[in-house]
Amino acid sequence: MPRRNAAPAGAARRTKANAVEPIAAAARQRRDLTIRPVRRSDLEAVIAIDAQVTGIEKRDYWRSIYRRYGESTVPGAQFLVAESAGEVVGFAIGEVRDWEFGAPPCGWVFAIDVRPDARLAGIGSRLLATICAGFRRAGVRKVRTMLASDNTLILSFFRSQGMMAGRFIPLEMDLEG
Amino acid sequence: MKLQQNSMLALYSLFEFAADPLRHISAAEIAEKYRVSPHHLAKVLAELARAGIVQSVRGVGGGYRFAGNARRLTLFDVISRFEDIGSGADERRDRTPADRALAVVLSEIDEITKATLQSITLATLLRLAERKIDANEPAVASPSTRSARRAA
Numbered sequence: 001m002p003r004r005n006a007a008p009a010g011a012a013r014r015t016k017a018n019a020v021e022p023i024a025a026a027a028r029q030r031r032d033l034t035i036r037p038v039r040r041s042d043l044e045a046v047i048a049i050d051a052q053v054t055g056i057e058k059r060d061y062w063r064s065i066y067r068r069y070g071e072s073t074v075p076g077a078q079f080l081v082a083e084s085a086g087e088v089v090g091f092a093i094g095e096v097r098d099w100e101f102g103a104p105p106c107g108w109v110f111a112i113d114v115r116p117d118a119r120l121a122g123i124g125s126r127l128l129a130t131i132c133a134g135f136r137r138a139g140v141r142k143v144r145t146m147l148a149s150d151n152t153l154i155l156s157f158f159r160s161q162g163m164m165a166g167r168f169i170p171l172e173m174d175l176e177g
Numbered sequence: 178m179k180l181q182q183n184s185m186l187a188l189y190s191l192f193e194f195a196a197d198p199l200r201h202i203s204a205a206e207i208a209e210k211y212r213v214s215p216h217h218l219a220k221v222l223a224e225l226a227r228a229g230i231v232q233s234v235r236g237v238g239g240g241y242r243f244a245g246n247a248r249r250l251t252l253f254d255v256i257s258r259f260e261d262i263g264s265g266a267d268e269r270r271d272r273t274p275a276d277r278a279l280a281v282v283l284s285e286i287d288e289i290t291k292a293t294l295q296s297i298t299l300a301t302l303l304r305l306a307e308r309k310i311d312a313n314e315p316a317v318a319s320p321s322t323r324s325a326r327r328a329a
């Protein structure tokens with residue numbers, strides 16, 4: 001999840017002149033955007049996006065995630081990528097979890113990211129909408145996610161999609177010794 | 178949590194401005210709608226103008242208009258201009274053991290408050306207000322359904 005790419009808060013800072021090109025690029029991107037299940041050949045791009053955003057390359061982690069979700073036939077398990085102009089520009093991963101924390105089956109989105117230079121074009125919204133559609137097909141009617149409280153960029157994104165604080169409170173403690 | 182009056186006035190005003198960004202709205206119009214003191218509201222609007230969030234428009238048909246980005250401006254950005262959010266815990270930290278323990282709990286609440294306010298943009302607030310009218314919507318709104326409804 002991106003932290004270092006925090007969105008500028010407050011008043012708009014772009015001038016009209018330099019705003020034109022990103023808007024035009026965003027419109028082009030929207031038109032040719034495809035959301036589809038991940039393929040093995042997408043993995044390098046997914047690893048690169050995650051490394052660009054988090055600053056840590058986690059090659060082994062992503063390989064195991066691909067094995068678990070990319071090759072999964074379990075209903076509700078989804079590893080989606082967003083492709084624009086032949087390039088992977090974002091991804092989202094989720095699964096249906098049954099009775100976790102005592103809750104009836106629901107969809108969990110545990111990763112979503114869009115390449116920084118491809119943001120503000122609705123790609124994250126399309127990824128989330130597609131993953132939610134997959135959850136509906138799997139028979140669940142609620143979707144959850146969890147992220148760091150200081151990750152304001154992604155928190156704002158989920159809020160903008162209609163998500164509100166849920167009825168669970170995450171707790172943690174340091175283990176001594 | 179209760180917000181101070183200046184914060185509320187700022188949020189009421191920005192709600193009106195962002196709902197119709199091209200329109201110039203006078204302080205008197207907002208004051209009348211929310212039944213608040215125009216004098217008090219003028220001070221709040223002056224602060225928002227200083228911050229570049231609204232722009233003052235002079236002359237006939239003048240007033241204020243929205244100059245910010247509703248998809249980026251958060252409730253925290255607005256409220257923190259008028260009041261300290263979550264400063265209560267720090268005041269207790271150096272007193273008795275009970276105070277220190279309470280400070281831990283209160284700072285936990287402050288962090289949650291801050292995270293919530295930092296994640297709700299003005300655009301999200303407008304959408305929440307829309308949702309109240311449309312009470313039958315599912316808990317998680319589908320962006321595609323929304324767009325389709327707007328287009329229709």
